[in-house]
Amino acid sequence: MSNFASQIENSKKEVAEAQAKIAELSGKIETARTKMEAGSDISIDIENASLDDVHAHAELMNSNIADLILGLDDVTSGFSKEFDGMRSKTGWESFVGIFSKKRAESMRQERVRMASIDDKLQDLIGKSNVITKLLTDQLDTLQTHKERVETNLTQTLVDREAAVHALESLKAELLAMDPQIIELENQISVETNAGKRAKLESALADLNGKYNEAAQMEQVKLAESQTLERYIEKGKSWVDSLQNQAATQMVLINKLKTDTKQRVVLYDALTKSLKTAQQQDVAHRINEIGIETDQEAQAAMSAIGVATNSRMAEMMESHEDHMVYARKVLEEKAKADERFARRFEKIIEMHDANAYGRDELGSTGNADGAGA
Amino acid sequence: MTKPRSNSKKGQSKAEQVSASEMLAFDHKVLEDAQATRRYFGKFERIIDHLKQVTKLSKKEGLITTAEAKILLTYLLGLSYTFTALSYKFLMANRVGDQASSLLSIDKTDSGFPIYGEILHMAADASQAEKHLKSLPSQKRLKQDMVNHILTEQSIPTKLQYALSQRIYYEYLSKSTLFLPGNDPQGIWISGKKNRDSRSYLIHWAKYDSQTNVPAIYMMELEDTGRKALPRDERRWPRVQSHLMAQSMSSLKLLTIARGFDRDFDDLHPKFMRRFNIGPMYSHKFTEQRGPLRDVLADAKGEAGLDWALSWTVESLVSEDTTQEKTGMFSSSQRELYRIDTLDSKAAEDGATEIARSLILPHRAFQVLEEKNPTGLRDIRKYVVGKNAKILSYK
Numbered sequence: 001m002s003n004f005a006s007q008i009e010n011s012k013k014e015v016a017e018a019q020a021k022i023a024e025l026s027g028k029i030e031t032a033r034t035k036m037e038a039g040s041d042i043s044i045d046i047e048n049a050s051l052d053d054v055h056a057h058a059e060l061m062n063s064n065i066a067d068l069i070l071g072l073d074d075v076t077s078g079f080s081k082e083f084d085g086m087r088s089k090t091g092w093e094s095f096v097g098i099f100s101k102k103r104a105e106s107m108r109q110e111r112v113r114m115a116s117i118d119d120k121l122q123d124l125i126g127k128s129n130v131i132t133k134l135l136t137d138q139l140d141t142l143q144t145h146k147e148r149v150e151t152n153l154t155q156t157l158v159d160r161e162a163a164v165h166a167l168e169s170l171k172a173e174l175l176a177m178d179p180q181i182i183e184l185e186n187q188i189s190v191e192t193n194a195g196k197r198a199k200l201e202s203a204l205a206d207l208n209g210k211y212n213e214a215a216q217m218e219q220v221k222l223a224e225s226q227t228l229e230r231y232i233e234k235g236k237s238w239v240d241s242l243q244n245q246a247a248t249q250m251v252l253i254n255k256l257k258t259d260t261k262q263r264v265v266l267y268d269a270l271t272k273s274l275k276t277a278q279q280q281d282v283a284h285r286i287n288e289i290g291i292e293t294d295q296e297a298q299a300a301m302s303a304i305g306v307a308t309n310s311r312m313a314e315m316m317e318s319h320e321d322h323m324v325y326a327r328k329v330l331e332e333k334a335k336a337d338e339r340f341a342r343r344f345e346k347i348i349e350m351h352d353a354n355a356y357g358r359d360e361l362g363s364t365g366n367a368d369g370a371g372a
Numbered sequence: 373m374t375k376p377r378s379n380s381k382k383g384q385s386k387a388e389q390v391s392a393s394e395m396l397a398f399d400h401k402v403l404e405d406a407q408a409t410r411r412y413f414g415k416f417e418r419i420i421d422h423l424k425q426v427t428k429l430s431k432k433e434g435l436i437t438t439a440e441a442k443i444l445l446t447y448l449l450g451l452s453y454t455f456t457a458l459s460y461k462f463l464m465a466n467r468v469g470d471q472a473s474s475l476l477s478i479d480k481t482d483s484g485f486p487i488y489g490e491i492l493h494m495a496a497d498a499s500q501a502e503k504h505l506k507s508l509p510s511q512k513r514l515k516q517d518m519v520n521h522i523l524t525e526q527s528i529p530t531k532l533q534y535a536l537s538q539r540i541y542y543e544y545l546s547k548s549t550l551f552l553p554g555n556d557p558q559g560i561w562i563s564g565k566k567n568r569d570s571r572s573y574l575i576h577w578a579k580y581d582s583q584t585n586v587p588a589i590y591m592m593e594l595e596d597t598g599r600k601a602l603p604r605d606e607r608r609w610p611r612v613q614s615h616l617m618a619q620s621m622s623s624l625k626l627l628t629i630a631r632g633f634d635r636d637f638d639d640l641h642p643k644f645m646r647r648f649n650i651g652p653m654y655s656h657k658f659t660e661q662r663g664p665l666r667d668v669l670a671d672a673k674g675e676a677g678l679d680w681a682l683s684w685t686v687e688s689l690v691s692e693d694t695t696q697e698k699t700g701m702f703s704s705s706q707r708e709l710y711r712i713d714t715l716d717s718k719a720a721e722d723g724a725t726e727i728a729r730s731l732i733l734p735h736r737a738f739q740v741l742e743e744k745n746p747t748g749l750r751d752i753r754k755y756v757v758g759k760n761a762k763i764l765s766y767k
Contacts, residue, residue: 106635109632109635110635110636113618113632113633114611114618115618116614116618118553118554122492122495125489125496126499129493129496129497257474264488264489264492265489268488268582268583269583272583275618275624276624279628279632
């Protein structure tokens with residue numbers, strides 16, 4: 001319990017940090033845009049907006065959450081204890097059994113009647129809801145950021161188009177000016193009249209000034225278009241990254257939801273069929289036969305005790321017929337598992353290698369996440 | 373999973389073939405469009421209203437006692453609250469189109485109710501309602517935001533609508549007495565002196581059965597020969613409560629539950645026990661059913677709201693004798709023997725003294741039913757909902 005709570009706290013912190021980092025990066029990209037509109041140089045801003053940091057952190061966070069989801073498996077191992085308990089005798093019951101088999105059996109029966117996993121199921125759903133909340137929050141953040149950056153980008157694309165257009169018209173202008181200048185120069189070289197020559201020269205100087213201005217403008221526009229291009233590239237890769245992160249969140253949510261759904265259905269069905277099988281027959285035989293049932297009941301009980309294992313097997317088989325739903329869920333789970341495995345190969349490996357050393361696992365997960 | 377069936381005769385039979393094979397593959401159905409979800413909850417709201425009338429009618433007919441009717445009505449009220457809460461939860465879920473917001477799953481074979489998991493989820497939500505209410509903006513704020521959104525963005529504020537539906541859902545959860553997956557036993561004192569003579573109690577509790585996805589209400593009349601009055605006995609009462617909750621499963625027969633209880637509590641004697649199964653609900657639009665009822669509902673379809681039937685089963689178990697059983701070296705205790713007609717193989721199989729089945733259905737479906745008069749449904753009592761929601765009972 002405390003382990004789970006501390007893990008959740010940990011993951012919450014990670015999520016908050018990841019969200020802060022995402023907000024920071026989106027913020028950088030947005031300020032770059034406003035600066036650009038104001039006309040100042042933004043190359044440094046773009047260089048500063050590095051995705052690596054965000055990625056490293058997102059990976060760390062996701063590995064922690066994946067770990068948390070796998071950790072639910074450990075939480076649910078409590079269920080199988082319950083199932084085993086229903087089938088076998090406790091130490092005390094075996095001890096009593098040495099003196100009175102009947103007493104031990106009736107103690108076990110009583111225990112089966114009291115057994116219930118409803119609280120555990122509720123607990124499982126509660127915990128899985130907490131994790132789902134964490135994941136959906138993150139997903140929401142990712143999606144809003146993606147939308148923001150995308151609208152930003154479409155605007156910038158329009159701007160860039162305008163810049164390229166301006167650049168092209170400048171180039172055309174420069175090209176058109178070339179023959180004019182040559183013509184003027186030629187005229188000057190053949191002109192003998194000083195007055196006319198001075199006029200032509202001043203016209204040439206004028207034209208040259210214009211030409212230089214345009215050439216300078218071309219440089220400015222070229223730089224602007226390049227900056228815009230870099231900005232767009234950065235923005236695009238940020239959108240891609242956000243998209244990818246969102247996909248990861250969706251895989252996690254999907255896995256968690258199908259897992260929980262499957263567990264609730266299967267655990268519940270198993271408990272109930274165990275309880276039913278262990279009680280129904282005995283109760284009937286006792287009531288039918290009436291008073292002199294002690295031996296009879298005992299025989300019935302021990303027969304059922306012996307048959308429990310084979311019965312369990314049969315029951316599971318018959319469940320396969322009736323609980324088609326469970327199979328469907330299992331199929332869904334297989335799909336979710338596959339997607340999950342593809343994304344979290346490393347964590348699963350670690351989890352399998354060291355299922356119980358949770359602390360150690362956490363730290364290796366961190367190191368790995370930071371390194372990746 | 374299945375699309376709403378088309379109205380043409382040909383399309384319908386084809387759709388049914390498809391859904392018949394789908395039924396084998398999947399017996400849960402996810403309500404995917406908003407209209408279906410709304411229609412589903414609207415239908416249940418009406419049916420639960422009818423159930424209250426049916427309860428009053430059965431009391432008049434002497435089928436159940438006044439105390440039982442009162443208890444039933446409280447649980448039915450809880451059930452209608454639960455459905456209202458769920459209807460808010462899923463009201464906008466289809467519109468948001470988020471991965472995060474899940475859709476309602478119902479059990480489409482032999483239940484017609486939402487699956488157990490949905491009710492468990494709701495209970496988990498209810499336990500955190502206060503926390504959610506603190507973090508969600510108030511209804512007034514949300515509505516204000518919606519107006520702003522509509523005026524400035526000139527689009528439908530779907531996300532805000534969803535947030536508001538969730539806000540109302542949590543408000544509902546925190547305020548109402550809901551029908552939970554498990555509703556713990558409560559006792560009513562019936563008779564007996566306050567001294568050591570035996571006292572009688574009527575214990576009642578309810579469960580949303582996880583196997584059949586149908587709500588079940590349990591009642592048990594107990595004779596208490598213990599030293600301390602049961603509801604005030606902190607040694608026995610909590611144990612009794614958890615025992616009964618753990619044993620309330622549709623797969624256990626009443627006889628099994630009663631016998632087990634009798635054995636585990638030496639000074640408590642279950643004299644009479646009842647289980648009300650509220651459901652399954654059959655509807656031509658939402659569920660798939662086999663047997664004669666299917667044809668009846670298929671023929672009755674047409675006008676919305678007239679193509680359903682709800683089965684209502686009352687199982688009773690009565691003790692007819694007692695016997696003494698040795699419980700130790702020197703002690704013995706009283707055990708109940710229940711009246712079960714062992715010569716009637718069906719009754720012996722039922723594990724109950726009597727099982728009374730009835731069907732609640734609207735007038736249109738009833739007319740078709742009378743016309744067809746299928747053998748399987750001949751002997752059960754029918755409560756027919758007429759126009760103006762007036763209910764008549766036919767044998």
